[in-house]
Amino acid sequence: MNLGLTNFILKTADDSFIVGHRNSEWTGFGPFMEEDIAFASMAQDKIGHAWELYKLIPAPNDQQNYAEWLAFQRPVSDFKVAHLAALPNEGYDFSLIRHFLFDHAEYLRYEMLLSSSFEPLSHLAKKIKGELKFHTMHAETFLFQLANGSVESKARMQAALNYTLPFALGLFETYEGEQEIINAGVFEGEEALKKKWIQRITALINEAGLTLPDLNTIEPVFGGRNGYPSEHLAPLLAEMREVIALDPNAEW
């Protein structure tokens, strides 16, 4: 598998894995029970997407359980995850906005992957498009509800949006080998995705009655795709790996 394709799969998997974990941190702490269950269930979907992607990466020297290794033992510096994914949950307002911005990018990414020349990706896209559609429905419903709720709920959603946008734009950072996969018809590329994403979220944010700042004036938070991970990633992975770190060779 060439570098571009490996990087593309890894970064897409890493984003799902880390966002999925962050969202799962709300399990048991959600604002009310029904939402607690819904958010936890969607977090589980995300971990499932990451798992499917990690499995696509061929194991060097026939290494056993390579997908698990990628998730739980790979060095932090080898992660390709966007800073957006690793940000801690400061409040439900932030988590909902991240969910909205991230899941629209995910939905559009997999929609584009439906016609990927790399068959395992087009197959996966077909398989999970329903789940992602539901995730965007959930995000939109909350966005509309809270943007049109009280003065406080609207102000908090707007503040969370302003705070999160530079990180969300960091999702579309290029990576080593991107041009190869564009040329090979695997994926149209991050710039193409970003254009579709901006169009989609602009319409929804306007419809919800929030204000979208001028995206040209925002500097995206880059680095995650190129070896400069978020400062929040290492502590997060350390926590996720607490059990396996006790005995890396344990069987389960």
Added chain:
Amino acid sequence: MKSFDPRVNRIEPIETATELQLGESWQPFEVFHQKKRGDHHIHVGSVRAANAAQALLFAKEQYGRRQHCVNMWVVRSADIASFTYEDADIFETAIDKEYREAYGFKVRDKINAYKKKNTTI
């Protein structure tokens, strides 16, 4: 109900929600799911939500996850009209009207006899 976990701080549902206007607070919605197209929607439980759109999301996660279905309905619990159990006597009939009950049709015997005759073991 207040959680025993001091870290858990949930919104308290308002029990008299049926007196509130839509969107004012959480209200119960009844959930109906449909196993396959053409089937009746069957009542499976309820969820609490701020509005119908949100109730659908929660219904999908809570009742669509464990068993396959193709469609769901939600309806505000407050919009359901019903008799009271005190009036259950209205369902009793004074004289035998078994002939009106669907399972009383004589044809059932014929169908069973036909089935028996045509079933090979």
